[in-house]
Amino acid sequence: MEIIHATGVEGARHARGLAVVIDVLRSFTVSAFALAGGALECRLVTTTDEARTLVAATPRAVICAEEEGLPVEGIAISNSPTQIRAVDLKGRVLVQRSSAGTPVAASVHAGVDIFAASLVVARATVRACMSRHPDTLTLIASADYPEDHACARYMEAIINGESPDLDRLLRPLRDSERYAHLMSGAWPGFPPTDLELALELDRFTFAMPVMRERGYLSLTRADQPPAKG
Numbered sequence: 001m002e003i004i005h006a007t008g009v010e011g012a013r014h015a016r017g018l019a020v021v022i023d024v025l026r027s028f029t030v031s032a033f034a035l036a037g038g039a040l041e042c043r044l045v046t047t048t049d050e051a052r053t054l055v056a057a058t059p060r061a062v063i064c065a066e067e068e069g070l071p072v073e074g075i076a077i078s079n080s081p082t083q084i085r086a087v088d089l090k091g092r093v094l095v096q097r098s099s100a101g102t103p104v105a106a107s108v109h110a111g112v113d114i115f116a117a118s119l120v121v122a123r124a125t126v127r128a129c130m131s132r133h134p135d136t137l138t139l140i141a142s143a144d145y146p147e148d149h150a151c152a153r154y155m156e157a158i159i160n161g162e163s164p165d166l167d168r169l170l171r172p173l174r175d176s177e178r179y180a181h182l183m184s185g186a187w188p189g190f191p192p193t194d195l196e197l198a199l200e201l202d203r204f205t206f207a208m209p210v211m212r213e214r215g216y217l218s219l220t221r222a223d224q225p226p227a228k229g
Helices: 008-013 027-036 048-056 081-085 101-106 119-131 146-159 177-183 192-198
Strands: 002-007 018-022 041-045 062-067 093-097 113-117 136-141 208-213 216-219
Touching (some): 002 008, 008 136, 018 119, 027 041, 027 081, 027 093, 027 101, 041 048, 041 208, 081 192, 093 101, 113 119, 119 146, 177 192
Parallel strands (some): 002 136, 018 113, 018 136, 062 093
Antiparallel strands (some): 208 216
16 A cells, blocks of 8 residues: 655645545544534534534534634634533534644545544544555645644554654654643643643544535544434
């Protein structure tokens, strides 16, 4: 099996075989916590206006959005797994808009199947991908950030039968000024606990396949039937 590493929207547009779109901080960590908390589905869109429209048309839906990593006025949940854990999502739909993960997933062309991933579901995503026996696997870091590349390298190492050292892979993140700033709690809508939750390796045992629907992408748990309606 050929493994390709790609980054961002441009990388997604050229994805081949089976695609895994990775967003550790924080979009697809949020998705995983939402599904683990009982959400039926996460519906991914590329703009805040689309998110508002979709949530208005979806009974009991919850909206989660940020722009350039910052909270959006009038939207209480800002792409934060900490905030998502505090919401009762049982039987509900989460509508998500983020600056990296959701537009990158939307950029994968229609002939390529997609999984969404983050560190909390990394090993489960590998299992799901390998069960498809793809000739080519494209691992897409949704942004050029060390945590997304670390997740991709971790997944590749598992595929190759290796025992990856995640601490080493994450060292560029932890040594960065960005990490120190996020840990300080000074970033609006980004509590330091988001980092702790996002970097908890293989917390969940389900993968997150993404299906194309009219007007959005549908992200669900691979171990549960798709949501209806």
